[in-house]
Amino acid sequence: MSGTLMGVVDTLMIAPLGTDALAAIGLATSALIIVYxxxxxxxxxxxxxxAQAHGAKDQHALAAHLTSGMVLATMASLTVAGAMVLAFPGFSRLTSSPAVLDALFPYWCAVAAMTVPYALxxxxxxxxNAVDRPWAAVWIGLAGVALNIPLNWLLIYEADLGLLGAGLASFAAKSITLVIAIWHWRHAxxxxAHRQTARFNWAYVLRxxxxxxxxxLGSLGEGSAYAATGLMMALFGAVALAANQVVHSIGAIMYMVPMGMTAAVAIRMGQAVGAREVSRYRPIFLAANGVVLAWAALVFAPLLAFRDDIAGALxxxxxxxxxxxxxxxxxxxxxxxxxxxxxALGALRGQTDNRVPNAITISVYWAVALPLAYAVGFVLGLGPSGVLAGYAIGVLTSALILQARFWKRTRAA
Structure with missing residues (x-):
């Protein structure tokens, strides 16, 4: 949630710099979806x-997984940050606007560095989340978002650094968030009860x-497919990129509840698996589905009613x-x-059912969602709205297949 809000804050505070700046951050956001x-x-x-270690009441395993997770996060994020900087020349194939590329490069380097505190x-x-202290993470994350606002103002406008200032502010805010989390874990x-340490073991990292x-790979397949729709917008020009960034920013805010529920259902399912409480599987799944459907109904009407005002505000x-x-x-x-x-993905992930669900998402997104996005947007000539409409049909197809898989797996529960 905090990472999403930080991106929205950047969009809101960069918007006054003009369409080129908004198009640049829109292009960066599309690519960052793949990375994150x-x-x-x-x-x-x-x-x-x-979560499984906590459900099994195994404090040693909990500590060992935390230690190995920190090592894995450091290694993965440093690799990703370096790859992001090296891959920047590829943006020149997505937009022919020198103004957009010039504005994008410093911001891109700063957010590449931000992947390290983000992962940790x-x-x-x-x-x-695993030890039933989710609000601690929420408040720490929101503290970083709150800090990002004055840092953005100082670096974007007072220091006149533009997009570079936004990137540096986000990096600083996320780094301070990490420091607060470490301090809280050591002293709160x-x-x-969950502060036990464990000696580093490569076996846990390899696991x-x-x-x-x-x-x-499944998340990359899904994220890169969505990012591809954003990159398709570049073919319509800077105005389409900027419009897509406006829509994406609001969509990202609305998606925070489903995204949070995904993590929550994976954690709850993992705890149930660790405690061998099979009877909890379906109630957890039904409750999570109910929440996201209620949320979708809640935001649908105001989004449609006030879409003109929302676009004008951004x-x-x-x-x-x-x-x-x-x-x-x-x-x-x-x-x-x-x-x-x-x-569905969160529930299956909590049961360590990863390979088949992720193969499903990759297949559907690339064989159904993206071809439909291109066909509706370009072949049928419906433009940027058509790109999103075709993509939406693919997402619904994947959702129905994954929902059916969970019910089939838990038939005996």
Missing amino acids: SGLFGLLSVVAVAL FGVFRGLY PGIA HVKEGLPVS STDLEVIALAVPMFMTMAFIQFADGLQSI
């Missing part, structure tokens, strides 16, 4: 392992890699506003489909 999806998928298995904080967030009385790679460019308004309608449907899919 892969990291999140890889490290999500650490959170599940922590993700491990601590998994720990807090409520977490004392996480073995289980995490399929999840990471951009003063009339062309951007005109393009963004119809895109909000398809984004609302994507929220519904993505919520169902996320709950």
Whole structure:
């Protein structure tokens, strides 16, 4: 949630710099979805392992998984950060605007560095969720978002660093968030029972890699497919990129509840697996589905009713506003489909069922969602809204298949 809000804060505070700056951050966001999806998928298995250890009341295993998770997060994030900087020249193939590329490079380097504290904080967030202290992670994350606002103002406008200032502010805020999480883990009385340390063991890291790679590949497949729709927007020009960033920012806020429920259902399912409480599987799944469907219904009406006002609040460019308004309608449907899919993935992940579900998502996204996005947007000529509409059909297809898989696996529960 905090990472999503930080991206929204950047969008809101960068918008006054103009359409080129907004297009640059839109292009970066599309690519960052791929990066963060892969990291999140890889490290999500650490959170599940922590939950299973907590469910089994095995404090030594909990400590061992935390230690190995920190090592894995450091290694993976440093590798990703270096790859991001080296891959930057590839953006020149996605936009022909020198102004967009010039604005993007310093921001891209700063957010590449941010992947390190992002990944490490993700491990601590998994720990807090696993030991039933989720609000600790929430408040620590929100503290980072709150800090990002004045840092953005100082570095973007007072220091006149523009997009570079936004990237540096996000890196600083996320780093301070990590420091707070470490301090809280070492000193907070409520977490004392879970503060046991364990000697580092490569076997745990290798286990996480073995289980995490399929999840990471699945998350990459899903994230890169969504990112590809954003990159398709670049073919329509800077205005379409900026409009997509406006819509994505609001969609990201709405998706925070389904995303949080995904993590929660994976943790709860992991605890039930660790405690061998098979009878809890379906009630956990049903409750999570109910929450995301209620949330989708709650946000659908106001999103459609106030889409003109929302677009106008994020951009003063009339062309951007005109393009963004119809895109909000398809984004609302994507929220519904993505919520169902996320709950199914989280529940299956909590049962350490990773390979088949991730193969399903990769296959459906690349064989159904993206071809439909291109066909509806370009072949049928419906433009950016058509790209999102075609993609939404693919997401719903994946969601229904994964929901059916969970019910089949838990038939005896």
